[in-house]
Amino acid sequence: MALLSPTLIETGDLSITGSSGTRQDRLFHAIRDKIVANLWPMGGRLPSTRKLAEELSLSRNTVTAAYEQLVAEGYIESRLGSGFYICVDLPDHYLPTQSSRDDSRPPAIAQALDLNAPFAPGVPDLAAFPAAKWQSLLQRHAGRQSLMGNQDLQGLAVLRQALSDYLASSRSVHCDPSRIIITAGAQQALSLALLATLNRGDRILMEQPGYTQMRKIIDWQGYQLQTLNIQPYQGLDVNSVLTSESEALYLTPSNQYPMGTTLNTEQRLKLIEWAIAGKRWIIEDDYDSEFQFAHRPYTSLQGLAGQMGCDDRILYVGSFSKVMFNSLRLGYLVVPSSLVSRCLMIKDALTGDTQAHTQAALADFIQEGDLLRHIRKMRRLYKDKHRLMLDAISRFFGDQVEVLSQPAGLHITLRWQGGIGEDDWAQQAEAAGIVLRPLSYYEPAAHPTRDWQGAVLGFGNVATDAIDTLIARLAALFHHQPERSTSSESA
Numbered sequence: 038m039a040l041l042s043p044t045l046i047e048t049g050d051l052s053i054t055g056s057s058g059t060r061q062d063r064l065f066h067a068i069r070d071k072i073v074a075n076l077w078p079m080g081g082r083l084p085s086t087r088k089l090a091e092e093l094s095l096s097r098n099t100v101t102a103a104y105e106q107l108v109a110e111g112y113i114e115s116r117l118g119s120g121f122y123i124c125v126d127l128p129d130h131y132l133p134t135q136s137s138r139d140d141s142r143p144p145a146i147a148q149a150l151d152l153n154a155p156f157a158p159g160v161p162d163l164a165a166f167p168a169a170k171w172q173s174l175l176q177r178h179a180g181r182q183s184l185m186g187n188q189d190l191q192g193l194a195v196l197r198q199a200l201s202d203y204l205a206s207s208r209s210v211h212c213d214p215s216r217i218i219i220t221a222g223a224q225q226a227l228s229l230a231l232l233a234t235l236n237r238g239d240r241i242l243m244e245q246p247g248y249t250q251m252r253k254i255i256d257w258q259g260y261q262l263q264t265l266n267i268q269p270y271q272g273l274d275v276n277s278v279l280t281s282e283s284e285a286l287y288l289t290p291s292n293q294y295p296m297g298t299t300l301n302t303e304q305r306l307k308l309i310e311w312a313i314a315g316k317r318w319i320i321e322d323d324y325d326s327e328f329q330f331a332h333r334p335y336t337s338l339q340g341l342a343g344q345m346g347c348d349d350r351i352l353y354v355g356s357f358s359k360v361m362f363n364s365l366r367l368g369y370l371v372v373p374s375s376l377v378s379r380c381l382m383i384k385d386a387l388t389g390d391t392q393a394h395t396q397a398a399l400a401d402f403i404q405e406g407d408l409l410r411h412i413r414k415m416r417r418l419y420k421d422k423h424r425l426m427l428d429a430i431s432r433f434f435g436d437q438v439e440v441l442s443q444p445a446g447l448h449i450t451l452r453w454q455g456g457i458g459e460d461d462w463a464q465q466a467e468a469a470g471i472v473l474r475p476l477s478y479y480e481p482a483a484h485p486t487r488d489w490q491g492a493v494l495g496f497g498n499v500a501t502d503a504i505d506t507l508i509a510r511l512a513a514l515f516h517h518q519p520e521r522s523t524s525s526e527s528a
């Protein structure tokens with residue numbers, strides 16, 4: 038029986054242009070990419086080293102070395118006296134197909150793709166950030182040798198000093214630099230706060246709906262999550278905390294995330310009293326305190342407790358993700374003096390010190406007044422965007438949806454009854470390239486106690502003149518109607 042002769046691989050479109058890596062590397066990657074994309078089939082025979090060298094104007098040694106590397110990594114095999122053959126058979130599920138690519142995306146990756154799409158919550162206006170100033174500050178510090186070695190685990194002293202001045206004046210936070218720990222965003226601050234105060238199995242109260250990233254740490258660390266229902270407009274029922282025996286409470290008192298309520302001073306004082314009397318911990322995430330549009334923000338719980346000389350049960354968490362930009366990944370934790378060394382021990386074990394050059398640039402950004410200037414400018418801009426959002430929502434939805442959240446922060450929370458489900462609407466929006474966060478995203482399980490639907494729209498990074506068009510698009514999906522012309526509607 039005659040054997041079928043193997044497919045001879047056509048290498049006509051093989052390209053090794055580009056400047057990175059040696060020619061051998063580039064050839065290796067070019068061939069490997071063809072195999073992995075299944076463009077060159079299993080069993081196919083590659084041209085001889087001499088022929089390929091001629092075709093690509095390479096030395097024969099270069100081609101031989103690239104082939105040897107492909108053999109070593111198992112992409113091709115060498116058959117004595119016969120040549121080189123592709124020996125990778127990719128499973129079907131590995132092959133990208135146009136139709137399956139989006140549907141089969143795992144949720145985590147789907148989320149990553151959506152991170153900066155229109156209405157993605159928590160993204161500030163990136164175009165309005167003073168990038169040139171930031172670049173000059175980074176440059177100022179980039180070559181400093183003293184910042185290149187190991188650094189203070191707690192964060193650069195100069196940044197902690199600048200931050201303590203800023204927090205004292207803007208949030209009445211009661212601290213000095215020795216109680217501040219610089220972290221990789223609020224996320225690391227929250228991890229440290231939990232690890233420093235709780236033991237596995239301890240109970241922690243948390244708002245529901247609430248900050249999903251916090252819930253992840255609670256679940257992963259094996260603490261007992263006890264949820265506190267957040268009612269539209271009323272927010273947290275403080276009495277339900279006062280009767281609780283939980284070891285800790287995590288909350289977002291300035292602008293409850295995502296329901297957009299706030300706690301007044303009387304409620305804050307009751308919570309402080311609860312913590313002190315029962316020797317419990319409060320983790321205060323002062324999220325969005327900088328962006329209140331209707332009134333001045335309330336004094337932080339930590340600051341109130343400090344004024345009364347009893348802030349030793351409160352851990353205060355903040356972040357630069359919203360007031361500057363997300364990828365900066367800098368935040369802070371202000372802790373009672375008794376917890377500093379424990380927090381540092383944990384930080385040391387988890388990550389070691391924090392990137393120093395950005396800390397130095399940030400210290401200057403704060404000290405030279407740029408942070409406050411930027412926050413003031415952004416408060417005006419977000420206030421305008423918030424007004425435009427309300428206006429567009431009212432025009433395109435009429436009374437079919439209701440805005441629950443207070444005028445603050447970078448997002449708006451909607452509620453409606455009947456009609457499209459929140460998850461369906463979110464899916465349709467995603468297909469249209471818009472992020473609409475269903476409220477279920479912020480809840481540990483399905484929402485058994487809700488008889489209404491809700492969704493969150495982040496407007497921080499949406500251009501002012503795009504708001505109308507995007508809201509019109511969402512309204513069209515909401516009503517299951519073909520997209521309407523926005524020009525006539527917005528007139």
Ligand SMILES: Cc1ncc(COP(=O)(O)O)c(C=O)c1O
Pocket residue numbers: 158159221222223224225248289294322324355356357358363367368
């Ligand atoms: C409630 C809350 N806290 C903190 C943060 C900031 O987190 P990070 O500093 O890790 O970006 C966010 C971001 O969206 C948030 O929603």
